[in-house]
Structures are given as C-alpha cells and as structure tokens.
Amino acid sequence: MGAYPRLDPKLKSLRWPLWLTRMGMIAETSLRAFWPLASVVMLALASLMLGLHDMLSVELVWSGAVVALLGAVIALVRGVRKLQWPSRAQAMARLDETLPGRPINALMDAQAIGGDDAASTQLWQAHQRRMAERAAKARAPQPNLRIAAADPYALRYVAMLALVVALLFGSIWRVGTVRDLGPGAASAMSGPTWEGWLQPPRYTGLPTLYLNDVNNANLELPQGSTVTLRFYGQAGSLTLAETVSGRTGELPSAADAQQEFTVNQAGDLAIEGVGGQSWQVEVIGDSPPQISVAGEPEIEPDGTMSLPFAAMDDYGVAGGEVRIALDMLAVDRRHGLAAAPDPRDEIVLDLPLPLSGDRRDFVEHLIDDFSQHPWANLPVTYTFEAHDAAEQKGETAGFGAPLLARRFFDPLAAAVVEQRRDLLWSRSNAGRIAQIMRTLTHKPEGQFRSPSAYLRMRMILRRLESYTAAGLTPEYQNEIAAALWDLALMLEDGDVGDALERLRRAQERLSQAMRDGASDQEIAELMQELREATEDYMRQLQRQAEANGEVMEQGQMPENMMQLSQDDLQAMMDRIQELMEQGRMAEAEQALRELQELMENMRVTESQQGQGGSEGQQAMEGLAETLKEQQGLSDQAFRDLQEQFNPGAGKGESEQNQGRNGGLGRGQNHEGGQGGDSQQGQQQGGSQEGQDGSSQSGQGQAGAQSPGDSLAERQQALREELQRQKNGLPLGSGEEGDATRQSLEDAGRAMEGAQEALEQGDFAEAIDQQAEAMERLREGMRALGEALAEQQQPGQAGSQSGRSTASQGSRMDPLGRDQPEGRNGTGDDGSRIGEGSAYRRAWDLLEEIRRRADEQERSEQERGYLQRLLDRF
Template sequence: MTDRPNASITPRLKQRLLFSRAATRVAMIAERFWPLVLPLVLIAGLFVSLSWFGVFALLPEGLRVALAAVFALGALAALWPLRFLRLPKAAEIDRRIEAVNRLEHNPLLTLDDRPSGARTPFGEALWREHQKRMAARLGRLDAAVPDARVPERDPWGLRAGVALLLFTSFAFSYGPLGGRLSDPFQPAAAREVIAPRIDAWVTPPPYTGKAPMFLTADANRGVSTFTVPQDSTLSLRVTGGSGEETLSYAPSGRDAQAIEPAKAASGEAGAAPAAGNVRQFAGALTEDGELLLHSGRQEIGRWGFSVTPDKPPVIRFAAEPKRAVNGTLELQYEIEDDYGAASARAGFEQAQAPAPNARPLYDEPEMTLNLPRRGSKANAAKTSKDLTEHVWAGSSIRLTLSATDDADQTAHSEAMTMVMPERSFTNPLARAVIEQRRLLGLDANARQRVLDLIDAVTLRPEDTFDSPTSYLALMSVRSRLRLAGSDDQLRDVVSYMWQVALGIEDGSLSDAEQRLRQAQQALQEALRNGASDEEISKLMQELRQAMNDFLREFAQRNQNRDNAQMPQDGQQMRQSDLDRMLDQIENLARSGNREQAEDLLSQLQDMMNNLQMAQPNQGQQGQQGEFSQQMNKLGEIMRRQQEMMNETFRMDQMQRGDDGQSGDGDRQDQGQQGQNDRNGQPGQGGMTPEELAEALKQLQEGQGQLQRDLQQLGKNLEGMGMQPNEGFGQADRSMGQAGESLGEGEGDRAVGHQGRALEALRQGARDMMQQLQAMMGEDGQQGQGGRQQNADRDPLGRPRATQGPDFGDSVKVPDEIDVQRARRILDEIRKRLGDALSPQVERRYLERLLEAK
C-alpha cells in the first residue's frame, strides 16, 4: 500500500508550523547560547567601563599591561563553555512547541507519524481520521520564548551592576578626564596628546615698514582672505597635538605644495608644561593661494592669502642736469616705488667712443643719488656732487639714472646728453696743466706728448711763471711723469697735477674748500647710515672748523679783488646765522629727525655753492633803508622769540623731570627726582624747584619786554605810513597769553602760544613787504632802478638776516613743537624696547622703526 499525503495538513497550517518551528528553534538556540556567553559579556563590559573611566590611562606602564593581560586571559577562559553548545533537533523543537501550547497526545508527532504493522484500508482510514482530529487541535500555535534561566546562574545580579557601570562610564568618557577604548593598547607617551595650540603670523619684508599680522588673533578669526606684501614670511607653530600635523600651500589653480617643518623641538620656552610637541613651519608667500593645516586626515586650519606684488621702481629726471656756480653737478629727479627705493645711482658714458688704441687710466665716475624720504608723499629728490676733479670733466657724456628697490628690481631713466661740468680756471698756466692732465688721464699712451707740452711750457720760465713755486711744482710733475712705470703711478701723477693746478689758481683756498666738502660728505654719510650721537657730534665739530677756515680764507681772497661789489642792496650773512643752522642740524639728528637734518645739510651745501659767486656790497640809502632797519628789528624780535620758545621748552622738560634720557631706568629716575624735590635738593638739570620757578619768572619778564618791543615796532611802522596787519595783532595776543602761561608755571601751553606768535610775526612780515613793494612801485620794474632778482638774498642764497626776518619759506627747519613731538615718540619707542615683557615680534618691529632710514 503506497503512502498518501496527509490531507489534514492544509497550506495554511503548513505555514503556521513552519513559522512556529523556526521561531522556536531560534529561541532554543538563544537560551542555550546566552548562559554560555554571559561570562564573556560581563568581562568585556567591565573592560570597557574601566577604559572609559580612564583607569588604564592613569596606571603605570607595567600595571597597565598586566591588567590588560588579566582581561585577555579571562576572555579566553570565558570562551571555553561554548564547546558544550548543541543545536536543537526537529523532535525537540516539536516537543517544545507542544509544551508551550499545552497540546496533549503529541499532535505534531501524529501529523508526521504513520501506523505500524500491516496496512489495511480500514486502518488507513481510521489513521487519517485520527490525524484530521489532531490537526484540528492545531488551530493556533505560539512560538517558544527563550528562557535561559540566568537568575538561577547569577543569583546576586552581578550582570545589572556591570550594565550600570557601563552606562555611567560611557557618559563619563565625554568629559575632560574621560578615557578611550584605545588606552589599554597605547603607550603612555602616545596617550598624552592634547588639543593643539596653533599660532600663525605673517611678517612682511622689513623694507615695507608694515607690522606683523597675526592670523590666529581673535580679531582675525572672521577674515577669510589676508592681503600681504610679496615675499612675506609665513610662520606657523603647533604646540601639543599628535605631532603628525602637516602644512601645505595651494597656489590659485595649482596643486597644494607641502611645507616641511623647520624643526621638531620639545619643551620650548612658551609651551605649556603638558605639551611637549612643538612643530614649526616657515615659508615665503609669493603668490595668491590658501594655507592648509591638517592633523592626519582632519583639517584643523585654513587661511587664504592675496599677495600684493612688489612693483618695480620708476625714476625720471625732474629737470635738466645743470652745473652749480662752483662747478658741481646738480641732478633733480623723481623716484616712485610702492615701498621706497633702496638705492639709486647715476651712470655715465662718454658720448664719443675713445680711440681704438686708447688706454684710459680711469673708469666712469660714480655718483650715488639721495633718496626721497620713506613714507613721504613727495617723491622728488636732489643730489649734487663735485666731479670736476674727474678726467671726464669737460667731455660730452650720456647720463642715465637707475634706481633699485629692496626686491632687487632695477629701473632706468632716459639718457641725457650733456657736457660734464668742469671747474673754471682763470689762470692760463692752471688751464694748461688741466688740459695736459685730461689728456694723460684719458689715454696713458699720450704720456710722451704730455712731457713735450710740459717742456714747451717750461722752456722760458721767466715769461711764463709768476712765482718760483709754480715752476718747481710743474717740474716736479715732469719728473714724476718721466719716472712712472705703471698705471698706478700714472694715476698718482694725474692726481698731483690737479693739486698743482689748484695751487696755481687759488693758492691755499683750495685746501680749505676740499676740507669743507669732505666734512659735509662725511656728515651726510653718517646721517644716512644711522651713526651714533657721539659720532654726529664729532663730525659736526669738524664741519664747523672746516667752514670757519673756508669763510676766513674766502674773505681774505675777496679783499684782494679790485672793484668787486655786490648789488646795491646786497648784504652778507652773519656768522651767527650759520652757527644757528649748524646747531639746528645737530639738534635734529639727536632728536631722531635725521631725514630732516640731511635735507637741511643739503640746503647748506647749496648755500656754500652760492657763496663763491657773492661779492662785497654797499649799504642801503633812502626810505627803503629806513624801512629795512625796522624790518631788521622785526627779525631780531622773531629771533628772540625763537630763542625764548626753545628756553621755555627746556624749562618745561626740567619741570616735568625729563632730562632727555629714556630707557628702563626712567621710573627709578623719576622717583629719585621726586624725592630730591621734596628734600629741596637739586633735581633734573641740577636746579631746585625754587630755581626753576625763578627761571620761569625771568622768562615771563622777557616775554613781556618782547611784547612791548613789538608794540613799539608797530608804532614806528605807522609813523612811516605803514599799516600793521592782523598778524601783528595776533602775535601781540599770543605773546600776552604766553606770558600768562609762564606766570602760572604751564610751560607746555606757553610753548604753544610762543609758536603761534612766531608764525603770526612771519605772516605780518610778509604783508609788510608787500605794502613796501606797492609803495615803492617795484612790481614790474625790476629792470629800471628796481632790485635785481637775487638782491634780497645773501651770499648763501637765503633771505638776508640783516635785512629783515626769515619768512620761513627758504630753509624749511622744523619748529620746536615738531622736534618735541618727535623726541617724545622716540622716547616712547625706547621705553617699550626696555620692557622685558614685550613680545619678541613687537620688539623686532620697534627695532626696525628705530633703524628705518
């Protein structure tokens, strides 16, 4: 009898059985697996909890390894019971379902079972009926629920304690003292990684005069792009961190380029005690781009840069090169550069090429040009140099100016063709020596020709030479030239011939003039190179001595000239005017205004050049002379007001306890000064408070007398038909206010009133001159009895001091107020440099300010 399919198992019942058996199978596996794996879970939970609590990070290295090993052995031991795991069989699954659903007589077994023994139709029918009844009892089956009976194995509930510990440690791990799961497996050095501190800054090139820019400052955190000069130095320092930080720079449109760390130091000054890793990076910014800082794969910093290129300089002639009255070459030019040029020079080239076989003894002349003041809006400059001694003097040359900035970019001007200035010699013998000297200097092969010319000149000495000295000097030149065996010796002969020509022409004046020019050049170089105050004082003393010698010998030479007269109303400058000008140059140099001192020295050189063209003069006559006397009185009042303002300023500084010194000891000096004042002992400047008060009282009396002299001068001018303008009234009021401030001991306010009085006097003097010109009818009559163009100038090219006041429009000397402000700024910079707590970057910037030209 063949087996028939069980008709009582419907498709729906079959699906229910399949689901119940699968779910029950999973439940039985879970309840058999969970008790075996529970020890491993508890050990793992305890291990994770201790890691999150940071226990492993606090343990010494040996104890950390030992504890980690204990947990590893415990985990291995907990895996041993898993060998007893058995998967449930089909019959066990059915029995579990029948037990869960409380089914009697094993209905699930009946569905799959069959009768034993011989099969008969009746028996088969009876069995199918029985299966049908059992299947009817399976209307709803529930799957088994896992029951691992863990409480029987863990009666103390240790699993709950581990779970609570795990939850608490997870929350604790997010705190500042929390640990990480990797702590048990990392050495102590690797675990001591803190959040990195990033310091980044950009230092512009020193010649730009710009301050460093801190990228990580709070004020710059919102800046996306920084504008910096080209060739700025980028510096970045990472303190702490993982030690794996990398820095790269990505130029616009190109791939990023890595910047290697400058060094990897440990424990540098300024680093936090817990941060041993310090990585420093440095590079130059030459083009636009972005700076990227990464720690591993994580980006921790990004900065954008817009690099401003350094433009090349531009130099051009502001006027045609010209020859000064004393033969020096004067160049006026303009130099434009975004940060100021670093150097400039004039290049010389002969307009006509020398002969092919010529052997010149000298190269082209060298002439360094003065530069415009850095930071000034004016880009014009002027340079004068005496090149009359060069053998090219008197030759046709092509002159080209060139300027170079600090970025080594050079620009050239257009070429100018001119005749190189030469000194004028009136003595025929001196001119002959100069011509022979030029011939020898341009071509050493002309040596024999020069000897022949000297022999021709000395053939009849009684007809050619006025003195034996000139004859002996020229014969000495002949002997030296004949015995010269090298080019160096020939150059010595050329130099000696120049001295001989000067001696024939001017006698001893040439030596004095040469010493004066050397002293001026030495002082100019010292001001330009930032020499010390002691060296400036020494060079100023040498300049005064050289100028006195030159003026004395120049005056002696003019006394011997016949019929030498100046224009009718010309006058000579007094020695006191030159002394005041030299004192002003020295004061400006000491106060830090060396650029203005250099400008004033250049103007002094121009005046000395004009002096050689001056001649003695005659006095003034008539009404114009009378008016000139009154203007001389006004000039004397202005001079006394200037001196009084200087004295008031000095007294005010002494009253404040500032003797001009600065540095770290200022506070101590001031404290000592106050103590001395309280004890009645001498304070700053060696004067007691009583002496200072007496000095201020004398200044007040002098100011009052000066005010009365000004009022009397106004009355005298009114008697001459002149109308003193508002400038004299303003000067009178300012003088009165200055006297009141001196009486109250307020020197600072008195200096301000005195400065305004001085400026008002200058304005009044200008108006008086305009009234005089209107009365005398000088406008448009310069050619008919009027004064000549330079008649109101003294031999040095300035307004004549004996003819009236200095209107302040020729020699631009800074007022005392400007000098006072510059000195205070200089003292403040020095005080900041003396502060030991100032950052190093700020100290370097202040040092560059002091060294700036």
C-alpha cells in the first residue's frame, strides 16, 4: 500500500484528533531528546538566582560556567541526534491503533475485485460507511511522557527542585549580575552596586524583604525592623543617609561597605550614588498588651476556683502572671483573725494562655484549687499582668473578690477548717486553737461519728500543745495544718462504709448547704451525692433482704406498713431539687427531713419459711451477727479509751452509745447495770444481756482483770467463730466465692491485730484494726450475697416472696412507728398508702395546699384553714 495522501476528504472529520496525536508524539520525542539539556539549564538558572556566583571566588564561578556550557552543548547535540520528527502517516497509524478494526486504514483502502458486480459494490460501500462511523469516534491518545528508564536517578527532578527553591527564595534580578563575569569584569566589579534586606521582628511573623526588589517609594515597617545594606565597588561611591534609626553619638561612616541599624521612628532612607534609591518610611507602632477581668470568680463542685479574663495584643500575648494579695481592709478582723497575721508572700501564678489558636485576642480562665491556702475564702485582690514579645507590659487594676475555695458543710468539719485557717493566719493563735479543740473533744458524744476521727483530733491536740510549749516553728505550724486538713476531710466526706451512714451524711450536708446559702453548683453536687447514697442504701437493703429471706417486692408488704418504690424515692428527690431551684429552701428542707425519716424507718418483711432458712441464708445471718458483735467490741474499746482521758466520763451513756458490756446506754453504766433513778434489774454477778442479745456472764468479777484483757479474750473468741463460719461457707470455686473467702481472711487478720493491741492496752490501734475488720466483713457479706444470687435457681425468688408475710402483732404508721388501735394505714378508698397512685395523689394534694396557703389574694379565713391543715398533716 502506498503513502497516505496529504489530506484525504474521507479523513476531514479526523483533522483535530490527527493534529493532537502528532503534537503528543512531538512532545514525547522532544522530552526524550532534550531532558538533559533542560536539567542543565534549570541548574544554571537556580545557581544564578540564588546568588551562588556572589559567594564563590571568580575562579570557581568561571569553572562552573565552563562545565555548565559544555554540558549544555553535549546535551544539545545528543538531543538533536535523537530527535525524530513524527510524520502525518505515523500520527494516523498511532490514532488508528486506538480504534477497533483499524477503521482509518479501511477508509483508505480501495475495492480490489468485484468492482463490476453491483452486489459486491454495495457490500463494499456498506463496509466503508461502517468504518467511517467508527473513525468519527476517534480521540487523540495521551502521549507517553514517562522517561524513568532514561533517567533512573531522577536528575531532572533535582534540577526542577533547585529551580523552585530559587524562585521562592532567590531573585530573578540576580541573573543580570552575570555580566560582571564577562569581558571587562575587573572594571565592572569595582563599579558601585548595593544590596539590602528588611527584616521585621521575629514575633510579628512577617517575612524578610529584599530591598532591591522594592520599587515603592513609601515603606511601612513594624517598629524594631532591622535594615541590612551592603555596598560593592569603590569605597565612597555609595553612601547611606537615614533618619529612621534615631541613632545619636558616635556613628559608623555612611560609606562603610556593611550597614545595619534598627527602625525606631518614621523618616527617610536613601542610598546616595550611582544606582542609588530612596524611600519614605512609616513606622507601624507596637502597642502594649491589654488585659482585664471578664467576670466574677466561680467555684466548681470539686473546690477549684475559675476566674475569667480577657487579653489582647496586636501581635499576640507572649506571657504574663497573676498576683493575688490579701485585702487586709476587707478582712473581718474578729476571732482568730484579730491577731496580727504572720508575713506571707503574694500568690504568683503564670498567666494561662491558649494552647493553640490566635493569642492576639482571647478569653481564658484562671483555674486553680486554693482550698488549702491560708487565705481560702478570704477577700483578696487579683492583679493580672501580660507582656508581649517586645517586653511591653499591660496590667489590670486590683480586682477585689474572695479567694473562693472548697466549703465544708459539716459543722464540725467547718470548725476544724476555721481553726486551721486561724493557725496559718498567726502562730500566736495556737493556744486559743488548742483550747477550742479541747472543748470540742470534752464530750464527744453526738459530735463524732467515728472513734477514729475523735482519736485523730486528740492526737493533733496533744501535738499542738507540745509544739506550743516548745515554741511553734513554721515547720510545726505546717505539720499541724496538714493534719487538721486531713481531719476536716474525714469529718466532711466520712470514712464509714455503712450505706445508711453515708445516706445520713449526704442528707445533713445538703441541709446545711441550703441553710448556708451555697451556690447552685454546690447544691447540685450534694444532690447528686444524695441520689447515689440513696441508691446504695436501697441496694444494701435489697441484698440484706435476700440474704435473710426477706423481700422488698411490691404487694408483699404487710397491710399496716407504707411501701415506697425506687420511683417514689426518685420522685421525692426530684421534688426537693425542684423546690431548691425555685428558691423555696424552707419547703425543700422540710421535704428533705421527711425523706430522711422515711429512709431511716424503712423496713422489710420477714420470711416465714423457718427459723434457719437455707444454708446460704444461715451463713449470711451468722456473718451479720459477727459484724454486730465486732461493732459492739469496737464501741466498748472506744468507751475504755475515753476513760483513759476522762475517767468516769461515761457512767451514764446517751441513747446512741453502748456500755462496756455491749448494751445500749439507755441509762446503763459501763458495767451493764442501770444508772440514773432506775435500779431495776441490776446484777452483781450472773449473766447480763446486751442490746444485741448476746449474754455476758461473770461481769461481777470483772474487777479481777483489766478491761483490755476481757476485750482481748472476747476478740479472740470472735475471731475463732469467724474462722469456723468461713470454713463452713456453702461456696463453690467461682470468682465471687474466692472474693468472699479473701475478704473474711483479711477480716480475721485484722481481728488478730486488734486482739494483740488489746492485750497490750493500745486501744487506739485496736479500734483501727477493728474498723478494718468490720470493713472486710462488709465486703465479704456483699461478695457472699452476689455468690448466692448466682447460685440461686430461677423461680426460687418468687416462691420465697410468695411465702413472705408480716408479723401480725405489730401495727405501724407510714413512718414505721407504733400505731394506735383503730388506724390501719389505709385510705378511705381502701387502698394502702404508697400503693399504686395513692401516695402520689397524697403528695400532690399536700403541695396544692401549700401553694394555696401562699397565695396572698385569698381571704384570711381560708388561708388560716389551709395553714391549720399543714400544721396537722
């Protein structure tokens, strides 16, 4: 087949695809032929734009120029030899290869045979039309510009990277200085020329300017910018004239080859001489930072204080500090604060700055915990100071506000914290503080919830008195303050494990907070604590009921008892919170007292399946009895410890304490006999029975041995009983069973430690060990209950609850108290109080009566009637 025609009419529709295909082929062959030449040219341009020829000697520059020129010539010759210009036929063949059936080639063919046959001619024409349709869909193929095989070391990319760096950081004008390397270079090098750079202060974040590229006659520069100039050529041919530095005194020569100064004021900057230039400079001032307090300090529930502040600066705040000083004029100088305070430095804190983002204008919070500082909750002044990178400072005027810190709502804890503050205020208050602490510990009944808190205060008191007698140094002062802080935390948060005790503590703290006018956040935190303590107490009741064969199922309570579900308790606490949010603190406190009475008088029905119940229930009852006896021993040890400090102080105990022999102190003395006016039932020998039902014999001969020896023997017997109970536990090898055994082993070791302490007469150590034993016993009982629950088969709980009944002989009111005959705790509609919606209706009715009694527009007679209803119910 011959050559293709120049442009066949059949290929007119393929003009553009053919042209694009040919251009792509030209690009392919040009790139493969001339990429070495392009790389050499890019490297040479990058070197000139970066000014490498100004940094090297003339010899090295000329050598490099010769090498670059030879490389360029060689690359050019190589490229010309490898260059193959594509023809139209080659482009047509490339395009035809991309189409199925090679339609372009088919269009250029002619019918070889059968031209005189009409049928053959028609078939050929149909074939041509089909090929023309295919050719009309032709698209130019993409050129193959990959030359990795020809350039395995990617030298072309190295040259391209150098050129990009030169474009970013160099100057195209430096290429013109290459003329100095030509003929007459010696005279040209001595000719006057200059270079200059403008470098703003680093903290501004602005880039450095190449002064030769600045054509604007007016310049705006940040204050403190550095100007660097270099003069080349004959000395004195170029000189500097400027009024922007404000320099005085002995100045460098204006014709020096190296000039460097700082822009401090507006003025003129000029380079005088051949090729010189001048500018009018305006200075952008750097304002000092501004800072201010943005709100009042707030206290967080965890005791940390948050104080917002706002700061701004034109280039960003670099740092600062906060100084907190005591405001002596605002301090209430009474009680322990009446004495002259000990010298104390200001509180200095670093200014908190944003970790990320813009520091030119921001709002942040000073957050810190000052609860243990001597100035906690006292009036202070806050002074904020900020500085920028130029060391310019801005500060606020003293902002007066309290140094908010954690508040204590337990009265005794609050008293301890106040004495700690007075001690840190002045060491001269030590005697007064010791007297107050001795007063607090004189009659601990009703003051301390746990013996350990009382013992700790007595220990702190003895140390304080001994330190005061020897001279209270700052080290001893801080030691006593730390001990008082730990004691206050113990009194406020408590270290008891009993759920009911935690519930009472949460209720008392919330009630005290409402009376003290605590913040909304503090009340919300205490309310959440009350909810958690209530849930914990309900779980403990449920666990105890399951262990003792008792139930708390709705509908299984006796007819004459009130029943409260978890939803009812939740509704009551929601109502208390709603009243507090409305500011009705008196009503909220009354509702809280009602909730406390209901919780403390809550009872569960007793099982009637037999005296012993199941084996697991008997084990649980035995551990509960052991725990009760251990509590009695601990109380008796506490009473004996009190007599060491105050002999005879416990002859008659309050209703909340026990005698030495285990009986509750309802007028009883420590030997189990009746005190006061009642002498009935007094025994000199024989057996005496305590409140817990345990008999103690031979107390009449107690004088033959010390109380510690008697308690040690009873502690040993109790430890042996616990070992027997542990060996007979009906447990398998599960995780809860192992936890039960481990807890009881720990309790046994603690009992052994208590026994040794009692034998040595160390009641304080014995009480600590007994407290540890009781805590481990509680953990063991909890684990035992969970283990028994896992072993319990489905359906057992229902059968047990179905057999649960109440003692028919007792009648109780809704609060669990004895009820007179004729009142059976039922409503007029026959429904039991607390069952279904009856309790909610009664509560809603009470709230409606309170609301109407508060409405001033009602008549005095109606309001009086409503008030009498409230007083009655």
